[in-house]
Structures are given as structure tokens and as C-alpha cells.
Amino acid sequence: MPPGGKKTRKTPLPPKVKKPPDLTPHLKFKYKPKEIKTYLDRYVIKQDEAKKALAIAICDHYNHINNEQTEIEKHYIKQNVLIIGPTGVGKTYLIKTIADLIGVPFVKGDATKYTETGYVGGDVEDLVRKLVKKADGNVELAEYGIVFLDEIDKIASSTGVGNRDVAGRGVQSNLLKLLEETEVPVNTPWDLPSQLQHFMGGKSKSNKETINTRNILFIMSGVFDGLIEIVQ
Numbered sequence: 001m002p003p004g005g006k007k008t009r010k011t012p013l014p015p016k017v018k019k020p021p022d023l024t025p026h027l028k029f030k031y032k033p034k035e036i037k038t039y040l041d042r043y044v045i046k047q048d049e050a051k052k053a054l055a056i057a058i059c060d061h062y063n064h065i066n067n068e069q070t071e072i073e074k075h076y077i078k079q080n081v082l083i084i085g086p087t088g089v090g091k092t093y094l095i096k097t098i099a100d101l102i103g104v105p106f107v108k109g110d111a112t113k114y115t116e117t118g119y120v121g122g123d124v125e126d127l128v129r130k131l132v133k134k135a136d137g138n139v140e141l142a143e144y145g146i147v148f149l150d151e152i153d154k155i156a157s158s159t160g161v162g163n164r165d166v167a168g169r170g171v172q173s174n175l176l177k178l179l180e181e182t183e184v185p186v187n188t189p190w191d192l193p194s195q196l197q198h199f200m201g202g203k204s205k206s207n208k209e210t211i212n213t214r215n216i217l218f219i220m221s222g223v224f225d226g227l228i229e230i231v232q
Contacts, residue, residue, distance in 0.1 A: 029062040029102060036098060043097050044090060050083070051094065054219075057081045058098055061217045065144065078214065080179050083221035087150070091221055095148050105134035105145040111152045111220075114171050124149075124174050128184045128211050139186060139208040146217045149175075153222030179218050183210040 036055035044051065057079070064076050083091060092108055099106035107130040114124050127149070131142035155171050178184070186209055 029066055031059060031062075031102065033059045036101065039101055040094060040097060044094055047090065047094070050085075050091070053083075054081070054094060054098060057219075058102070058217070062102065062144075065215050078180075078217075080217065081219040082152070083219065084224050084227065085221065086223055092148060092150070095146060095219055099146045105131045105142055106148070107131055107134055107145070108148045108150065111149050111171070111222075112154045114155075124171060124178060125184045128178065128213060128216065129186065129188070131216070132186060132211060139211055142216075143212055144215050146219060147178075149218065149220045151222055152220040153224045178213050178216075181212065181214040183212055185210055 033052070033055040036058060037051050040051045040055070060079065064078075085091070096106050096108075107127055109124075109127045114126075127147050128142075131145040131147065132139055135141040135145065
């Protein structure tokens with residue numbers, strides 16, 4: 001007891017401030033555009049504008065994911081990427097190199113190989129399912145992957161009246177759903193290996209049955225013949 005016989009009141013310690021939950025345990029993105037550009041310079045010569053643009057787009061996308069716990073970020077509309085240019089200039093290698101750097105799965109597809117869901121041919125949702133395979137069955141990691149779709153300009157609708165454009169407008173419609181946000185089934189009835197694994201009790205790295213596309217970055221490219229002349 002202190003001099004004077006008066007008791008001192010102990011002020012309770014303030015409660016510990018809880019750290020916001022880590023919404024991205026499978027992705028620790030910590031890069032700046034300049035760092036990504038410098039890294040790409042080690043593997044790809046020239047194409048400075050393409051490297052700068054991709055570096056900025058990648059940082060913008062994944063930094064928004066890291067900050068998604070704020071109310072403002074929850075209403076953020078994802079910005080995907082469109083690259084205009086000829087084939088065979090190393091776009092695929094650039095994007096794959098970035099994916100390897102930040103540790104996310106990467107898949108590439110040719111837009112002309114896909115048809116509307118329910119028709120013979122590939123389904124654009126297959127691209128998302130391929131991310132899971134690239135992530136070795138880790139659905140959570142696949143939800144932060146990168147999808148590169150080439151020749152996107154070739155799926156413009158070209159059908160006449162009364163004909164079904166299963167490789168044009170139908171694909172565009174399905175693709176738009178993926179670009180915004182949707183749930184894609186991990187397994188499909190025609191994916192026999194996955195179905196057999198499911199019925200035989202095979203283990204996977206995730207119990208999730210669907211893949212959310214909100215945080216998947218879609219990068220599309222095409223030649224778009226005549227577009228530059230129109231813009232100029």
C-alpha cells in the first residue's frame with residue numbers, strides 16, 4: 001500500500017488490436033512494377049512497353065487482392081488485360097515468367113478452340129479447371145492464377161440470321177461471366193479421371209467443389225486487323 005494509505009486503481013490494459021484476417025494465405029505478393037520489369041529484363045530483350053504495361057497490371061491486380069479486407073476494395077471492379085499485337089512476339093513467355101515469379105499457376109488457351117457450353121468442343125470454363133491441375137489440386141491457389149487467352153479477336157460473331165454461332169457470341173457470353181465473377185465446378189461429368197477419384201474417395205488438397213473467378217487475372221490478346229488504322 002502506498003504512503004497515505006490510499007489504494008491505487010489499476011487501469012486495465014487496452015485489448016489487443018486484432019490483426020485483420022489474412023484473406024490471401026496462398027499468395028504473398030510484395031512486388032512493385034519496377035521490380036517486375038527489372039526481373040523481366042533478365043529474360044526478355046526489348047519489348048519495354050509491353051513489360052511495363054504488364055508489370056503495372058500485375059501489381060494493380062494483386063495489390064487489390066491484398067487490400068481486399070477494406071470496404072472500398074470490396075466494391076472494386078477487377079481490371080483484366082487486353083494486349084493488341086501480332087503472334088510470335090513472346091507474349092506467352094512474358095506472362096508465364098511473371099506467374100513463375102509470383103508463384104501462381106498459369107494456363108494458356110486459344111480462343112478459336114472453344115465453343116459454347118453444351119456443344120462439341122472445348123468450354124472456356126476448362127481453362128479455369130486447368131489452373132487447379134497446374135496448382136496440383138490446390139483450388140485456393142488456383143483462384144489467384146493467371147489465364148492467357150490468345151486470338152480473342154477471332155471469336156467475333158460472324159453468323160447469319162437463323163444460324164447458331166457456337167464459337168462466337170456464345171463463347172463471348174461464357175467468357176464474360178468468368179471475367180467478372182462466377183463459380184466454376186471443379187469436376188464435370190465428362191472429366192472421368194476426376195469423377196473416378198471422387199467416387200473412390202481420393203484425397204485432394206481442397207474440399208471445395210467450385211472455383212471462384214473473382215481473383216483470377218485474365219489476359220487476352222489478338223491482332224485486331226485494321227483497329228490501329230481506325231484509332232489513328
